[in-house]
Amino acid sequence: MALTRVTRTYLEMTAPDDLRPAAVPEPAPRIERVGDCPASFYRYLYAEVGRAFHWADRLRWSDAAVRSHLAQAGISLWVLSWQGAPAGYFELVEHADRSVEIAYFGLLPEYIGRGWGKHLLTEAVRIAWTLSAARIWLHTCTLDHSAALPNYLRRGFRRFKEEVYFAS
Numbered sequence: 587m588a589l590t591r592v593t594r595t596y597l598e599m600t601a602p603d604d605l606r607p608a609a610v611p612e613p614a615p616r617i618e619r620v621g622d623c624p625a626s627f628y629r630y631l632y633a634e635v636g637r638a639f640h641w642a643d644r645l646r647w648s649d650a651a652v653r654s655h656l657a658q659a660g661i662s663l664w665v666l667s668w669q670g671a672p673a674g675y676f677e678l679v680e681h682a683d684r685s686v687e688i689a690y691f692g693l694l695p696e697y698i699g700r701g702w703g704k705h706l707l708t709e710a711v712r713i714a715w716t717l718s719a720a721r722i723w724l725h726t727c728t729l730d731h732s733a734a735l736p737n738y739l740r741r742g743f744r745r746f747k748e749e750v751y752f753a754s
Contacts, residue, residue, distance in 0.1 A: 587754050588754075589752040589753065589754055590729075590752065590753050590754070591750060591752055592727050592728050592729055592750065592751050592752065592753050593727060593728045593748055593749070593750050594725055594726070594727040594748065594749050594750075594751065595725060595726055595727065595735060595745055595747075595748050596723060596724075596725045596745070596746050596747040596748070597723065597724055597725070597726070597738050597739075597743035597744060597745055597746065598721055598722065598723040598724075598743060598744060598746050599711065599721065599722045599723075599742055599743055599744070600720075600721050602715045604742040604743075604744075605708065605711050605712070605715075605741060605742050606740060606741055606742040607708040607712075607741070608701070608704030608705050608707070608708045608740075608741065609704075609705075610705060611700065611701055611702060611705055614705070615666050615667060615668045615673055615697075615702055615705070616666070616667045616668070617664055617665070617666050617667075617706065617709050618664065618665060618667070619662055619663070619664050620663045620664065620665050620675075623656055623663050625649035625652035625653055626649075628652050628656065628663065629644075629645070629647070629652065630672075631665070631672060631675045632644050632645070632690065633645060634694050634695070635674060635675065635690070635692035635693065635694055636690075636692065637695075638695065638731075639692070639729050639730050639731065640729045640753065641690075659680075660679060660680030660681070661677065661678070661679055661680075662677070662678045663675065663676075663677050664676050664677075664678070664709075664710065664713065666693070666697075666702065666706050668697065672694065673693060673694055673696075673697040673702065674691075674692055674693035674694060674697060674702065674703070674706055675690070675691075675692070676688055676690060676691040676692075676706065676707075676710040677689045677690040677691075678710070678713065678714055678717070680717055680719075683720070683721075684718065684719060684720040684721070685719060685720060685721040685722070685723055686714040686715075686717050686719040686721075686722050686723075687722075687723055687724060688707075688710050688711075688714065688722065688723070688724040689724075691706070691707065691710060691724065692731070693706070698731065698733075703733060703734075703737055704737055704740070704741070707737055707738070707741050708741060711741060711742075723746075724738065724743070726738060729753065
């Protein structure tokens with residue numbers, strides 16, 4: 587099996603004024619926090635959003651592992667929906683250093699190309715700043731959608747680290 591060279595890029599915002607918000611789409615999809623998320627729904631979002639981008643590490647998690655993860659203080663799950671159907675999500679993780687990580691972020695394939703990723707990222711950043719964050723950060727890689735890194739940069743994130751690894 588051939589290995590693929592992957593570049594992972596870490597990005598951050600250090601002040602709320604760094605955000606360059608995207609316009610709200612009309613009509614706007616709905617974004618809401620998911621409380622008491624069933625493990626099956628979490629796994630569905632992770633699998634469907636990440637399928638094309640080689641997300642695999644959490645697919646092996648048991649229901650108990652998913653529930654334990656989501657029950658941790660400082661972890662919140664937010665879903666983008668359209669006419670009652672899930673269209674994307676993001677997961678925020680509050681860290682001890684007062685940073686907030688946008689740990690997972692993306693749209694289901696059927697909703698890519700509508701400009702909703704810009705809106706979802708804008709709202710993820712706005713919500714993260716309400717958590718008394720000193721910094722907001724995330725990472726992306728060359729396996730992600732080609733619009734991911736440009737979206738992060740357009741919203742005001744700045745690169746702070748890059749690393750290369752090999753994936754099968």
